[in-house]
């Protein structure tokens with residue numbers, strides 16, 4: 001039986017399936033069908049689902065989303081987070097369609113595969129088959145725990161295009177790979193489902209920057225899914241800026257597997273969308289695997305921003321640091337759900353999690369749910385959360401030196417958020433992130 | 444410069460200042476001494492506009508204007524400066540940024556041109572040198588990880604940059620070694636001018652060996668129980684505050 005909220009998407013699948021990337025590949029059709037079946041039976045998440053207790057998708061159900069056609073949109077000026085010349089590889093997707101005319105790929109060589117997933121499916125479908133839907137199982141793949149991620153299942157069914165990055169052993173791409181996702185809608189609301197696959201073979205390194213923006217001011221629903229495989233000793237810096245328009249819904253599901261001594265470093269900045277959810281699951285499954293899951297968000301009005309993380313320590317000596325900082329004004333709401341699971345074999349796991357929220361208005365709210373599940377005895381794990389107003393003492397100190405209240409408040413908020421930017425390894429990226437904070441404070 | 448008349452101040456329904464009268468003329472330095480808990484910091488905060496203090500009676504005139512009606516930033520821009528007894532730490536805000544914002548906010552208020560980064564750096568370098576402050580204190584976040592002495596020197600740096608008309612120093616000497624104390628005193632003495640007044644709050648007489656006040660007041664139990672010339676400080680050093688406990692009660 002298909003639930004009411006799910007029905008329109010199921011119908012979309014029927015209409016779209018002949019035009020989706022990789023059409024004609026039987027294994028992919030099977031994957032999509034399984035995703036669809038799973039989504040149809042689960043339906044859109046509701047607050048009755050444990051992991052969606054604080055984020056209600058009802059507003060999403062009320063919008064009639066059509067299916068987009070990316071080719072028709074003309075783009076005059078590309079938004080970039082990087083100074084000119086800082087990136088040699090840029091991929092642009094409009095409403096989930098790859099735009100070769102706007103993209104630049106310069107680093108292609110033996111062992112360096114950068115392109116769209118659709119192209120990857122044509123060039124080397126067997127490589128894609130090895131990973132797609134395997135790192136993030138959404139269709140009940142054999143022997144895998146499917147997980148209650150209906151929106152991932154929906155993405156699997158309707159997967160549009162996205163980044164495919166594959167680096168062979170030891171390959172290093174020094175400059176950031178910039179991936180720009182543009183949602184372009186006007187009167188007709190549009191839904192699209194970007195799908196990214198990142199495979200770094202042992203000892204390879206890359207920096208990936210995702211930039212999500214809107215054009216046209218219409219309602220969009222970007223339901224993206226990203227699978228990441230990091231081989232032994234691989235290093236991925238994964239940055240994201242979500243600055244979509246005020247009428248949009250943005251849901252992102254990331255699954256990463258981190259091998260021995262590999263490092264997954266992620267930082268996301270979220271300031272757009274009426275409703276956004278970033279859900280990241282990391283499996284630390286090689287000794288010495290390490291991850292940083294960091295983020296910052298700035299929300300106001302009636303914006304809703306959900307951060308949900310799951311870190312699984314599966315083997316001995318793995319570590320993870322999570323720091324999420326947010327500023328909420330007006331009636332904005334944030335959710336932070338952070339789950340850490342230390343499996344029985346995972347001795348000497350080191351997992352720390354921190355959520356810090358600054359509530360600038362009495363009506364702003366944050367729901368925080370940390371969950372530590374520890375089945376090993378020799379571990380260091382902690383979680384912490386703070387939520388509060390600006391530091392009054394600091395505010396008075398600044399005012400007593402002549403700063404008017406407004407600028408003094410802005411300085412303190414900026415300082416609070418800037419700390420999280422300082423950890424970004426891609427220096428070229430910092431000015432854009434800092435500017436986004438300053439801009440947000442100005443409006 | 445400053446006229447405090449019959450000032451009564453309540454904190455959380457408890458009367459802390461019970462009728463203070465104090466007049467400071469331009470160019471004068473007054474010292475306020477007194478035991479812990481006598482209301483010295485309360486007096487300092489009331490002049491800078493910290494929240495939580497209620498004036499139940501009396502008034503404070505600064506250059507003939509009602510000081511208590513002004514917002515903290517307005518008081519600052521008009522030349523009132525408080526060197527905090529406990530300077531506040533502000534993580535994430537570099538000291539230089541803070542100093543520059545403060546200087547320029549005050550300049551804007553007075554209708555003066557702001558200093559650009561180069562101009563500001565030149566001024567701040569000069570002051571830093573005069574006060575014997577390490578350059579790296581400018582790069583660190585405001586007061587974060589500063590030692591007690593560094594915090595107090597940073598207050599003096601702010602005072603030197605902001606060039607107030609009325610400076611209130613709240614126990615700037617406590618916890619300082621003799622070198623730091625001298626540096627603070629030098630900073631204060633360098634600012635002495637016919638149109639600048641200071642109110643130096645201290646628990647000990649030793650600071651007043653270096654900053655010679657025109658008048659000394661003893662604050663005890665929320666009242667000024669005695670006023671005199673600079674010799675009063677020496678006398679207090681010998682006798683302590685014990686006798687005033689009874690006077691105040």
Ligand SMILES: Nc1ncnc2c1ncn2[C@@H]1O[C@H](COP(=O)(O)OP(=O)(O)O)[C@@H](O)[C@H]1O
Nearest residue numbers: 454455459478479480481482483484485486495
């Ligand atoms: N914010 C406050 N809340 C409650 N009591 C306070 C507060 N500030 C000062 N007091 C009380 O007021 C009295 C005077 O304090 P203070 O002005 O700090 O004295 P001093 O600086 O002379 O040591 C003390 O009894 C102190 O406990």
Ligand SMILES: [Mg+2]
Nearest residue numbers: 483484528614
């Ligand atoms: Mg005090």
